[in-house]
Amino acid sequence: MTTPVESDGTTRPDGWWRSAVVYQIYPRSFQDSNGDGVGDIPGITSRLDYLAELGVDVIWLSPVYRSPQVDNGYDISDYQDIDPLFGTLADLDALIAAAHQHGIKLVMDLVVNHTSDQHPWFVESRDPSSAKRDWYFWRPARPGCEPGTPGAEPDDSQAAFAPSAWTYDPASGQYYLGVFSPGQPDLNWENEEVRQAVYAMMRWWVDRGVDGFRMDVINLIAKPEELTSGRPIEPGQGSLRRMANGPRLDEFLVEMNREVGLDAKNLLTVGEMPGATIKVAQRVTDPARHELNMVFTFEHVNLDQASWSKWDLADLPLPKLKGNLAAWQNGLAENGWNSLYYDNHDQPRAVSRFGDDSPEHRVNSAKTLATVLHLHKGTPYIYQGEEFGMTNAPLTQIGHYLDVESLNYHALATAAGVSEEQVLRSLAAKSRDHARTPVQWDDTPYAGFTTGVPWSAVNPNYREINAEAARHDPDSVFAHFQKLIRLRHQNETVREGRFQLLLPDHHQLWAFTRTLGDETLLVVANCSSQPAEIPSDGLPRLDNTELLLGTHPDAVGTILAPWESRVLRL
Numbered sequence: 001m002t003t004p005v006e007s008d009g010t011t012r013p014d015g016w017w018r019s020a021v022v023y024q025i026y027p028r029s030f031q032d033s034n035g036d037g038v039g040d041i042p043g044i045t046s047r048l049d050y051l052a053e054l055g056v057d058v059i060w061l062s063p064v065y066r067s068p069q070v071d072n073g074y075d076i077s078d079y080q081d082i083d084p085l086f087g088t089l090a091d092l093d094a095l096i097a098a099a100h101q102h103g104i105k106l107v108m109d110l111v112v113n114h115t116s117d118q119h120p121w122f123v124e125s126r127d128p129s130s131a132k133r134d135w136y137f138w139r140p141a142r143p144g145c146e147p148g149t150p151g152a153e154p155d156d157s158q159a160a161f162a163p164s165a166w167t168y169d170p171a172s173g174q175y176y177l178g179v180f181s182p183g184q185p186d187l188n189w190e191n192e193e194v195r196q197a198v199y200a201m202m203r204w205w206v207d208r209g210v211d212g213f214r215m216d217v218i219n220l221i222a223k224p225e226e227l228t229s230g231r232p233i234e235p236g237q238g239s240l241r242r243m244a245n246g247p248r249l250d251e252f253l254v255e256m257n258r259e260v261g262l263d264a265k266n267l268l269t270v271g272e273m274p275g276a277t278i279k280v281a282q283r284v285t286d287p288a289r290h291e292l293n294m295v296f297t298f299e300h301v302n303l304d305q306a307s308w309s310k311w312d313l314a315d316l317p318l319p320k321l322k323g324n325l326a327a328w329q330n331g332l333a334e335n336g337w338n339s340l341y342y343d344n345h346d347q348p349r350a351v352s353r354f355g356d357d358s359p360e361h362r363v364n365s366a367k368t369l370a371t372v373l374h375l376h377k378g379t380p381y382i383y384q385g386e387e388f389g390m391t392n393a394p395l396t397q398i399g400h401y402l403d404v405e406s407l408n409y410h411a412l413a414t415a416a417g418v419s420e421e422q423v424l425r426s427l428a429a430k431s432r433d434h435a436r437t438p439v440q441w442d443d444t445p446y447a448g449f450t451t452g453v454p455w456s457a458v459n460p461n462y463r464e465i466n467a468e469a470a471r472h473d474p475d476s477v478f479a480h481f482q483k484l485i486r487l488r489h490q491n492e493t494v495r496e497g498r499f500q501l502l503l504p505d506h507h508q509l510w511a512f513t514r515t516l517g518d519e520t521l522l523v524v525a526n527c528s529s530q531p532a533e534i535p536s537d538g539l540p541r542l543d544n545t546e547l548l549l550g551t552h553p554d555a556v557g558t559i560l561a562p563w564e565s566r567v568l569r570l
């Protein structure tokens with residue numbers, strides 16, 4: 001196949017995304033350029049030199065489309081325009097062009113499981129006689145119940161950010177489905193016109209020069225038969241989990257790929273898939289099927305919870321975490337492809353969650369977590385600020401929280417009798433607000449994020465932890481990320497080598513090999529705040545190895561310091 005060349009000279013050779021490192025930008029919190037306290041597109045453009053210095057290949061841009069901002073832009077009212085908060089279409093065109101000049105590709109967030117309730121499609125759909133009524137899921141009240149009264153919802157499904165997935169519309173006497181919040185009604189993908197409208201919109205963005213899509217909750221577009229049949233829904237314990245991986249998922253993804261030319265144009269495609277198993281991912285990422293390049297699994301970020309609820313906290317022993325990543329490595333070793341991440345705009349900060357963010361161990365634990373992740377096989381994703389070790393914020397009272405998910409959880413849990421103290425403990429561990437504090441660029445007021453008042457409080461540790469300090473320190477987390485990215489670009493074993501987990505039950509050490517042809521790399525990492533001895537059993541011999549990369553460059557011997565990691569060539 002010939003490599004497509006865009007008008008600005010950008011090329012996307014076959015499989016280019018297998019050697020790429022992606023950097024996620026949450027625009028609201030990245031860089032403000034106009035002093036309104038909210039990050040914007042010109043702010044991103046002004047930081048491209050920084051991203052080029054880090055060495056990343058791709059930006060994934062969280063939503064900048066027109067939106068009432070009920071869920072910070074994941075509720076879109078116009079897919080083909082930019083929200084004035086973030087700038088204009090001309091600003092976005094300028095960002096794409098400037099990113100390409102820096103050798104960086106740009107991937108848009110595609111949010112098509114739902115729209116905003118302000119989207120013209122939904123506004124029209126509210127009229128029962130409109131041609132767009134069937135573009136969303138409208139259902140009558142539960143049989144025998146008075147519409148609009150408590151308990152009359154078509155079923156018991158809860159929404160992710162609201163008590164019920166069904167919202168009553170008094171004008172028509174019916175309910176519509178919104179599995180996230182009432183402001184985010186679900187599109188009915190069974191309707192052919194909906195699918196064609198989405199594909200047309202995607203082609204419009206491809207023509208504008210974007211290099212791919214990160215697809216928001218894409219496995220929720222194919223709804224279960226009980227919902228699509230149009231029959232009254234059986235009452236019972238419905239839930240968001242039931243909505244995922246419906247029977248027509250693969251069919252819709254194949255159709256989208258063909259209609260938009262996703263593979264034909266070598267675009268990067270990554271599908272966010274809550275509830276997807278290795279089996280689902282094997283199908284979806286098998287290149288022969290032409291669905292998606294890779295998916296975001298939730299399995300590893302759901303391990304530190306005791307039930308289906310993320311707020312139900314549980315300890316996470318290391319064997320569980322490394323075992324899960326290893327299962328995905330093995331499961332997708334033949335045909336599929338993994339995405340690799342700990343952090344994004346929905347997760348607490350990895351260094352606080354899986355590492356040790358105390359002053360003593362923050363730098364080495366951030367480096368070691370990164371070493372382990374980036375030495376797995378797949379496409380690594382870095383979330384803004386992760387590359388210099390940003391931590392969770394000190395959020396201690398409900399007044400510190402801004403996110404719709406956190407506020408909804410607080411309201412529902414306290415109403416159900418859970419103590420304030422326990423709710424605050426869960427929020428402090430898991431709230432999405434931790435990821436959304438402004439990027440700490442330097443030690444000037446508001447960390448150089450804005451000249452105005454930031455929409456979300458800057459983490460007070462910005463005087464010590466900031467990009468500028470990290471850039472000038474050869475031993476920083478930032479410098480370590482640069483080395484990891486360089487190593488991936490230069491070394492084919494890092495990109496394509498076979499993975500094997502070692503010492504699966506060890507509670508401190510995360511160890512594995514990557515092998516391609518004659519080359520074997522051994523990664524051995526102490527994921528604890530105590531020293532750890534490298535055992536002689538269960539690992540290859542360490543003498544005559546070459547240290548390719550380590551947290552403690554002069555390290556020798558068999559004792560690893562707290563959070564020390566080594567990448568060795570055997």
Ligand code: GLC
Nearest residue numbers: 071074111180216217345346
């Ligand atoms: C995805 C997004 C999240 C959003 C939700 C609804 O999980 O990552 O931020 O709230 O979808 O769009």
